[in-house]
Amino acid sequence: MTDSLTSMAITRRRLLLAGSFAAVGTVCSPVFAQRKHYDVIIIGAGLAGLQAGCVLQKQGVDFLLLEGSQRVGGRVYTLDELPGRPEAGATQSGTKYHALNQVIGELGIGTENIRPGAPGMTLLVNDRLSALEDWPASAGNLLPEALKDTPPYGLLPKLLRNGRFLSRPLDWWQPENAGLDIPLHAYLADLGAGEEALRLVDANLNGESIRTLSALDLLRKLAVLQAAGAPMNISGGSQRLPEAMYAPISHAVLMGKQVTAIRQAQTSVELITGDADRFTCRLCLIAVPFSVLRHITMEATLSQAKQQAIREMGYTPVTHVLLRPERPFWRDDGFSPNMWTDTDLGRVFTQTDEQGEVIRLRTWIQGPAARRVDGMPDHEIGKLVVSLLERARPAAKSQLEVERVISWGKNPFAHGAFSHYLAGGVGQFSRDVNRPEGLLHFIGAHTEPSASGMEAAVKSGVRGAREVINRLS
Ligand SMILES: Cc1cc2nc3c(=O)[nH]c(=O)nc-3n(C[C@H](O)[C@H](O)[C@H](O)COP(=O)(O)OP(=O)(O)OC[C@H]3O[C@@H](n4cnc5c(N)ncnc54)[C@H](O)[C@@H]3O)c2cc1C
Known part of the structure; x- marks a missing residue:
């Protein structure tokens, strides 16, 4: 460690001592909270910000982490207060998520196999209900003969089989793939997909629309998925991970501090929070998604590409309605409680208990359907979903109680x-997303081209911490 880092480490140790009487939780010790200047300030206590904090702490760097909400974890969010601890955010890790698994191992957290939901699948397409096995002959199946046997959620992989694959995520930057940075709609149509197939691919797409999503970004994500290994759950719920990451750095975290403005000067960065507090730092690690950053006032000279990325990166809204079934109504109509629909219900997943009994239904509404329902207050969203389910499945009448509505689109800390990436975006700014701009460094799942989800968030936290440590030394 260099001299300056060593002296920082000493300052830090004094600080730790001063803060050691603070309760572990959301409040910092008054001694610590009085300080307004730090070498590094991290904005956002999701996995990326927490991981950066853990690395900085180990290196004895003087840092503060500002979290806008009253909870750490961001888009990792286990609803511990509900039976069966359902996940509202990230659920699956992968056996080959190396960065994530290393942190999980170091913190002594376990992983476990994913508990299967109820068996079977019900399809609600073109207003017709059918069991998966009856789909080829369903009156709702308007697909051409060659695709009749393919369930709607199998269409995208099947259609892509005729096209190009990326063997590694970073191949999206190979010049020969640049021509794939076009709307997925155009790419699939080129591969021979007809209107009904395209409509069904669009219905529950992880993106806003096949007319805007970049085919190249989708192919990169499939390459990432291919390399993820077998899916796993974090034992006791995903929230156990950010909790454990927070514990050793809790004295350096201020909760309820929503950053509303970032001002970059020649040698320091000033941050202003919603409660009119001000902090300054030598280097700033921005660990909030671009969907949030675009709502924060930025007084900084940023490259054109970064400005475009912050403005234009797409974020898929997702809305969940958690429903408790009074009784297993699906035994009355004979259809599986799992559903894939082309309606505003989106998809319905089931959560089971240790005996395999269904304890909860969870709708997964995304894209334009989520935007439509997000226009309503939560209780109206709940009512709408129940009425759509009852209409599709009369056996469900008066059998469903809304436990919770979670809208990631409406959440001001996620948006x-x-x-x-929208079509064209990969070519225009993907290489600039994680490039530092003056004293500002950028981390978060969206900044890692070779990974996605929790793995990307953790990886970016390590990268960002190294970037600032190198500069400070
Ligand atoms: C429904 C859903 C399902 C998912 N499923 C999976 C999955 O199965 N597997 C997987 O690997 N990933 C999954 N993900 C993705 C994964 O959760 C994220 O990629 C990852 O957690 C992002 O971490 P992050 O630190 O980059 O960002 P975030 O988790 O978004 O963290 C950002 C933090 O910044 C805070 N913040 C925001 N604005 C401000 C502000 N102005 N001032 C201060 N703080 C602020 C937020 O409160 C938050 O704590 C899922 C996500 C969702 C929503």
Whole structure:
């Protein structure tokens, strides 16, 4: 460690001592909270910001982490207060998520196999209900003969089989793939997809629309998925991870501090929070998604490409309605409680208990359907979903109680669930997303081209911490 880092480490240790009587939780010790200047300030206590904080802490760097909400974890959010601890955010890790698994291992958190939901699948397409096995002959199946046997959620992989694959995520930057940075709609149509197939691919797309999503970004994500290994859950719920990451750095985290303005001067960065507090730092690690950053006042000279990325990166809204079934109504109509629909219900997943009994239904509404329902207050969203389900499945009448509505699109600390590139965006700014701009460094799942989700967030936290440590030394 260099001299300056060593002296920082000493300052930090004094600080730790001063803060050591603070309760672990959301409040920092008064001694610590009085300080307004730090070497590094991190904005956002999602996995990226927490991981950066953990690395900085180990290196003895003087830092502060500002979190806008009253909770750490961001888009990792286990609803611990509900039976069965359902996940509202990230659920699956992968056996080959190396960065994530290393942190999980170091913190002594376990992983476990994913508990299966109820068996079977019900399709609601063109207003007709059918069991998966009856789909080829369903009156709602308007697909051409060659695709009749393919369920709607199998269409995208099937259609893509005729096209190009990326063997590694970073191949999206190979010059020969640049021509794929076009709307997915145009790419699939070129591969021979007809209107009904395109409509069904669009219905529950991870993106806003096949007319705007970049085919190249989708192919990169499939390459990432291919390399993820077998899916796993974090034991006890995903929230156990950010909790454990927070514990050793809790003295350096201020909760309820929503950053509303970032001002970059020659040698320091000033941050202003919603409660009119001000902090300054030598270097700033921005760990909020671009969907949030575009709402923060930025007084900084940023490259054109970064400005475009912040403005234009797509974020898919996702809305969940958690429903408790009074009784297993699906035994009355004979259809599986799992559903894939082309309506505003989106998809319905089931959560089971240790005995395999269904304890909850969860709708997964995304894209334009989520935007439509997000226009309503939560209780209206709940009512709408129940009425749509009852209409499709009369056996469900008066059998469903709304437990919770979670809208990632409406959440002011997320403004969406997943980032994606719109057609043309990969070529225009993908290489600039994580490039530092003056004293500002950028981390978060959206900044890692070779990974996605929790793995990307953790990886970016390590990268960002290294960037600032190198500069400070
Ligand atoms: C429904 C859903 C399902 C998912 N499923 C999976 C999955 O199965 N597997 C997987 O790997 N990933 C999944 N993900 C994605 C994964 O959750 C994210 O990619 C990852 O958690 C992002 O971490 P992050 O730190 O980059 O951002 P975030 O988690 O968004 O963290 C940003 C933090 O910044 C805070 N913040 C925001 N604005 C401000 C502000 N102005 N001032 C201060 N703080 C602020 C937020 O409160 C938050 O704590 C899912 C996400 C969702 C929403």
